[in-house]
Amino acid sequence: MQDLGYAILGSGMAGFGAANVLSSNGIKARLYEKRMRPGGLTTSFGSGDGFIFDEGVHISFTKNERVKNLFAQSTGQRFETGNVYCNNYWHGHWIKHPAQVNLNGLPTDLVVNCIQDFVEARQVQNPRIENYHDWLLAAYGKTFAETFPMVYTRKYHTTDAVNMSTDWLGPRLYRPSLEEVLRGALEHEPLDVFYVNEFRYPTQGGFESFISGFYDKAEVLCDHEIAAIDMKEKRLTFLNGSTSTFFKLISSLPLPVVIPLIAGVPADVREAAAKLACTQVVVVNIGLNRVIDVKQQWSYFYDEDIPFARISYRGNLSQGSVPLGCDALQAEIYFSEKYRPFAGQPGDLIESTIDALIKCGIVVSRKEIVHQSAIFLPFGNVIFDLDRKQAVDIVHGYLKDIGIETCGRFGQWGYIWTDAAFLSGERAARSAMGLHASAEE
Numbered sequence: 088m089q090d091l092g093y094a095i096l097g098s099g100m101a102g103f104g105a106a107n108v109l110s111s112n113g114i115k116a117r118l119y120e121k122r123m124r125p126g127g128l129t130t131s132f133g134s135g136d137g138f139i140f141d142e143g144v145h146i147s148f149t150k151n152e153r154v155k156n157l158f159a160q161s162t163g164q165r166f167e168t169g170n171v172y173c174n175n176y177w178h179g180h181w182i183k184h185p186a187q188v189n190l191n192g193l194p195t196d197l198v199v200n201c202i203q204d205f206v207e208a209r210q211v212q213n214p215r216i217e218n219y220h221d222w223l224l225a226a227y228g229k230t231f232a233e234t235f236p237m238v239y240t241r242k243y244h245t246t247d248a249v250n251m252s253t254d255w256l257g258p259r260l261y262r263p264s265l266e267e268v269l270r271g272a273l274e275h276e277p278l279d280v281f282y283v284n285e286f287r288y289p290t291q292g293g294f295e296s297f298i299s300g301f302y303d304k305a306e307v308l309c310d311h312e313i314a315a316i317d318m319k320e321k322r323l324t325f326l327n328g329s330t331s332t333f334f335k336l337i338s339s340l341p342l343p344v345v346i347p348l349i350a351g352v353p354a355d356v357r358e359a360a361a362k363l364a365c366t367q368v369v370v371v372n373i374g375l376n377r378v379i380d381v382k383q384q385w386s387y388f389y390d391e392d393i394p395f396a397r398i399s400y401r402g403n404l405s406q407g408s409v410p411l412g413c414d415a416l417q418a419e420i421y422f423s424e425k426y427r428p429f430a431g432q433p434g435d436l437i438e439s440t441i442d443a444l445i446k447c448g449i450v451v452s453r454k455e456i457v458h459q460s461a462i463f464l465p466f467g468n469v470i471f472d473l474d475r476k477q478a479v480d481i482v483h484g485y486l487k488d489i490g491i492e493t494c495g496r497f498g499q500w501g502y503i504w505t506d507a508a509f510l511s512g513e514r515a516a517r518s519a520m521g522l523h524a525s526a527e528e
């Protein structure tokens with residue numbers, strides 16, 4: 088394996104996607120990571136009392152057979168697989184996801200208003216759509232839009248739908264027919280229209296087992312936070328005082344992080360990078376001394392007085408993540424520097440999370456809690472606000488000009504999952520080597 092001076096910044100899925108391609112071409116890249124261990128957002132950790140938690144729940148939904156096989160190999164073929172089942176909590180009611188085709192069981196007035204507004208919205212020809220708010224009204228009608236997705240948007244994206252674009256939607260939000268809405272209002276759980284259906288999760292070690300098999304594909308240097316990038320000298324300077332040179336540079340670092348590190352960045356590029364908004368996540372981990380007897384792998388929460396937007400059920404992903412006879416939950420509470428800054432410590436949110444879990448009936452009493460902890464993720468999801476597109480184009484154009492290959496959720500600044508992050512790293516590595524895009528993707 089040769090060291091040809093390829094440097095990869097960031098040790099998440101994208102970084103190891105890049106390392107994997109370079110390694111298959113006989114190149115041992117140097118991979119720099121600021122934290123003390125690799126894995127990025129796909130890191131898992133043991134609680135010390137038998138629970139394994141992810142840095143925010145991660146489940147693989149990839150439909151790409153090659154990625155499926157690579158992830159499976161990483162676990163030594165030890166993974167769980169199953170059908171996705173998730174649901175929604177709204178003011179004391181549990182309904183299957185997606186809510187728009189599962190209104191059965193909600194208060195009659197609400198269901199009637201949702202259907203009436205849905206029919207009215209469908210009658211508007213060529214509705215004017217300038218933002219996500221307009222899109223929601225046109226797709227679902229006023230009552231449903233205002234009761235469910237607009238509230239969830241504030242909880243999850245930390246801003247109002249009116250501030251968001253629609254270029255991230257893809258298949259994420261299902262647009263039902265009238266027949267589907269009516270059936271969902273009249274029948275209990277009639278339809279399966281969610282855009283993901285099968286999931287995979289490692290049997291042991293949490294989600295990280297899907298990436299840890301790649302850790303030997305590069306020379307991984309942890310505790311190497313990049314402090315400066317000099318593209319003329321092709322030199323990296325690290326916060327720990329060391330420096331290193333490179334021939335080709337691949338970065339999965341968040342764009343607002345990487346831009347200020349580069350010597351001589353033009354002011355307009357700096358300003359564009361500063362406009363990019365991203366959520367931050369406090370993840371509250373709760374371990375229970377009993378099994379939670381539910382079917383779902385995760386649930387969405389719409390009530391504004393419930394702090395978390397989502398919770399996941401660890402034992403329903405893999406029994407290997409919880410001690411025998413126990414179970415665990417991970418709750419996600421969203422913030423953002425731009426729209427809802429987080430002040431305080433992650434642990435400050437544990438008590439309000441437990442209160443809400445008790446209110447929803449998921450936790451019966453504090454006595455059954457045997458583990459509680461909280462972590463903070465500084466980069467969660469890209470916020471597709473109205474500033475994003477133009478700002479990303481400026482930043483990407485500049486990085487291309489100076490020869491930095493970007494990849495990953497925060498290098499692309501997109502709504503991409505682990506499989507897409509891995510593939511984007513592979514693409515960046517091929518581009519750095521001057522190879523054409525692979526047909527394998």
Ligand SMILES: Cc1cc2nc3c(=O)[nH]c(=O)nc-3n(C[C@H](O)[C@H](O)[C@H](O)COP(=O)(O)OP(=O)(O)OC[C@H]3O[C@@H](n4cnc5c(N)ncnc54)[C@H](O)[C@@H]3O)c2cc1C
Pocket residue numbers: 096097098099100101102119120121122126127128129142143144145146147148311312313314339340341344368419464466467468494495496497498503504505506508
């Ligand atoms: C709460 C949550 C739940 C999710 N659930 C799922 C899911 O169920 N399924 C799914 O497929 N995807 C899920 N995702 C998305 C998934 O996490 C990402 O798509 C993927 O992990 C991104 O990988 P990445 O390599 O692009 O970024 P990252 O994993 O963030 O890697 C970037 C790395 O760069 C490092 N870094 C940053 N600054 C510096 C610096 N100055 N110097 C050196 N290193 C630095 C970081 O420490 C990090 O390790 C979820 C994301 C979140 C936030």
